[in-house]
Amino acid sequence: MDVSPLVWTLTLAGIVGLLVFDYLFHVRRAHAPTLREAALWSSVYVGIALLFGVGVLIFGGTAAGSEYFAGYLTEKALSVDNLFVFLIIMTSFRVPREDQQKVLLFGIVFSLIARTGFIFLGSALINSFAWVFYVFGLALLVTAGNMFKPTTEESHSAQNVIVRLSRRLFHTTEYYDGDKLFTVLDGRRAMTPMLLVMVAIGGTDLMFALDSIPAIFGLTQNVFIVFTATAFSLLGLRQLYFLLDGLLDRLIYLSFGLAVILGFIGVKLILHALHENNVPFINNGEHIEVAEISTGMSLVVILAVLVVTVLTSLFSTRGRTQTAMANARRDATAYLDSEYTADPVERERIYRRLIESRDHIVSLGPKAKRIVKNEPELIELCRAAADSHDAAIANGQHPDPSVLGPDPLPLDSSRRES
Template identity: 70%
Template sequence: MDVPGWVWVPTVAGIVALLVFDYVFHVRRAHVPTLREAAVWSALYVGIAVAFGVGVLVVGGTTMGAEYFAGYITEKALSVDNLFVFLVILHSFRVPREHQQKALLFGITFSLIARTGLIFVGSALINTFAWVFYLFGLILLITAGNTLKPRGGEPDEGENIAVRTARRLFHTSESYDGGRLYTERDGRRAMTPMLLVMVALAGTDVLFALDSIPAIFGLTQNVYLVFTAVAFSLLGLRQLYFLIDGLLDRLIYLAYGLAAILAFIGVRLILHALHENNLPFVNNGQPVEVAEITTGLSLTVIVSVLVVTVLASLFSHTGRAQTAIANARRHATAYLDSEYTADPAERERIFQCLVDEKVEIVKLGPKYKQMARDADGLLDLVEQAHARHDAAVARGEAPAARS
């Protein structure tokens, strides 16, 4: 079903308006979002996406509605997995907590622009060359395998090729100047780490797009549905980051779920390619009579896999321990970094999180206490953070920690 231009115009205008609203009302004033703020805005953006999907269902019919929701859910799940890498980048660049929103929103905006270009390129390829479905299916099967590879701890994801090139070609500063992208150093104009982290986020997202765009084209070839599903999955991602950044390590089985979904969509694409086959060396260039997977079945599989993997992760004791250990390391490092935040309340929140994580590990039992002891350098970091906090309490700069 072709979507007329008069539908495209208000849709694009609405998406741009939401981005502008974020820039004007949320990012211009540097602050650390509260849990309530992040939850309210995350729910609002999800609500907008669902309401849009209901509208597609009513106006476009069951097939279009199912394709939109399948695409949106898949892209949202992939976005949550991508947040882990965003977390590593922000951590490796020591981005002050107050300014992380600005960096994330730039990354999301760049992502939307880049993916829009890839969507139209992908659509043109599909309309011109039927064999592209084979290529997209193969990409997804390879990606599914790569998704199962261990992350390898906390790699320096920030130092990608774009960042290294920027450091070589331009004068850069080592410290932040608020949320500014440029500053003056020794009488020269220099790029701040804030600009570099935006480059890192943008560069990394290009790699993410190479996985996500073939995935959604495996669910629908309607460009309007592809664009809106991708756009709505990205909108609200900034708020979602602050809502679940403490739970990202908890989703220990999410990678398995995403691998299963990507492999399923990859098989669906290859089956569709066989059904539309025109390659001369496959069945003499004639279509192959194979069963195709319906959109309804695809939506059911995607939702079922995500529900099972998320629930399994949340109820896993190993996941709880892994989350507490990873967050304790992160919070201890942030508390000891005097440049991480200038907000005393945020510093105290970080320390109380550290206290709560210690309690959580102890509650889980001896096996997981030993896991924390075996974590390289963790106990030393925690002890340093406690000593720093005790000194602040003695000086009257911080309240005593909860017991």
Template identity: 65%
Template sequence: MDVSAAVWWLTILGIVALLLFDFFFHVRKSHVPTLREATVWSALYVGIALLFGVGVWLFGGPTPGAEYFAGYVTEKALSVDNLFVFLVILSSFKVPRAEQQKALLFGIVFSLIARTGFILVGAALINMFAWVFYLFGLILLLTAGNLLKPEGEESHSPDNLMVRVARRLLRTSDTYDGDRLFTVQDGKRVMTPMLLVMIAIGGTDILFALDSIPAIFGLTQNVYLVFTATAFSLLGLRQLYFLIDGLLDRLIYLTYGLAVILGFIGVKLILHALHENNVPFINDGEPVKVVEISTGLSLSVIIGVLVVTVVASLSSPKGRAKSTVSAVRRHVQEYLDVEHDPKVREEIFAKLLAEEAQLKKLPVRYRREIRDEDKLTALLRRAHEEREEHEEHEEQDEHDRA
């Protein structure tokens, strides 16, 4: 599929316009998105991506259309998996809920810029060296194997190399000043922790790109399709974070589904590499007659695996139990150490009471799997004590006014 320079520029300008609209109309003013807001805008961005795919299908043909949809679905699934790490980063840095949007949008913009660079490098390597397909396939197979290893939330450290360097070079305040990057402390202008959060998200996303770019090149080698599928999978990711926040921990089998998909694409890449082979020590540098996996089959496998993964996760009692425990731990930390807005604290405490009741109803076999249960119990006790003290202060204030 040939794409003119005019279409390239229109596409880039459209994506930039969407990002600017997102910033000026949603992120510029700090607030916690409502469920309705997150749902409407998530659906809108998915709708734009699907309409774009229909346009590719109509004007470019069925094969490019199927390649775009396969790439978009794969990148979207990988971006949802990335939200787990973003959640850990935002929780570790104790970012207030209303201020999280700017950090997430920065992460999306940084990711788009970084991945565009990776896409251009990947395309150049593919054009120069056919053996790159072997390398991409090996990367995906190794990634799939690593995804199958058991890991917990604590394995995703927000304190990566970029953050450690930034901590040494940059002087930041101990507290946030809204979503500002700079504040005044002791009469001096200093950076806020928000900058470190953005560096952590941006630095982590570079690692994500090392997996996702080989994956989409395994589905299409058309640079325009690779770029647009990647870009549209990232647009709306901020809204999706707030929409499925409570469901993230329910997707306990998503990692296994992604491992299957990446492994499948890795095999597809290696088969394609064999078909295009010119490596001297493989079949004397001649192409190997192998069966190549069609784009239609790839799209079917990707969608099928994701549907099975999501349905199995949402219907799993273990997933519901894990989701409850994670929600309790996250909300009690937000109530005690993160949020200071009285209205937001009220909403969090109401959620915490409902989740705590669910926690007590968990079967014994699931309660045994709770990590640091004694610590979690102590935090809950502290939250209730703070709540009681707050109510006593309010009663005293009402009595004094009377």
């Protein structure tokens, strides 16, 4: 599919325009998005991506359309998996709820810039050296193997090398000053945690790009399709983060599904490399007649794996338990953190989700209960949050009950019922 400079220009202008719109109308004013807002704008961005894909299908043909949708689905699934790491980073840095949108938008813009660089570099390498397909294929197989390893919150650390080095070399603060990147501490200019968390997100984005770009090049070598599928998978990621809030931990088998997809694409790349082979020590530099996997087949496999993975995660007892456990710990910690949010409605929302998660943990059967780690410590953390909530009610620091419905059961009564 040949793409004219005009189409490239219009596409780039559209993507930049969406990012600017996102900043001006949603991110510039610090606030915690409601579920309705997140759902609405997630739908809008997914709709734009799908309409663009229909345009590629109409003007570029069936092959180009299939390549776009296969690439978009793969990149979107990888992006959702990346959101889990973003969640851990922002929890580790105690990013205030109202300012999380700005961090996410920065991550999206940085990721788009980094991946664009990798896309053009990858395209140049592929056009110059056919053996690059072997490298990409093997890299995806290694990544797929690593993704089969168990992943927990403890597996990721927001305090990466760049952040630790920044704290050592520069004057930094331990507290936020709104959404400012720099503030004044003891009469000296100092970096705030807001800048450090952006550094951590940026460093993580670079690592993600090393996995995602070979994956999409395994589905298409058309630079325009690779770029647009990647860009549209990133647009709307901020809204998706808040829409899936509390459910990210539920997708416990997503990494396994992605491992299967990346392994499948890795095999596809190696088969293609064998078919185009010119490496002297492989078959004397002659191509090898092997069956290649079509884009249509790739699209079907990717869709099937994602559907099975998501449904298995959602209906899994282990998934529900791990979600409740992670939500309870995260929500209780956030509720007890006075800097997390100044919005009483948001505080009430996370408190109620905390109570629901705690009730689920308390009511677990013996088999499922083994999944819960440090239950007494977790319940005590919930109790501290409940005491803080009671104190807030006594001081009149809670929203109108009509905003969120009836009050949840007190922790002690729920504990006795169990």
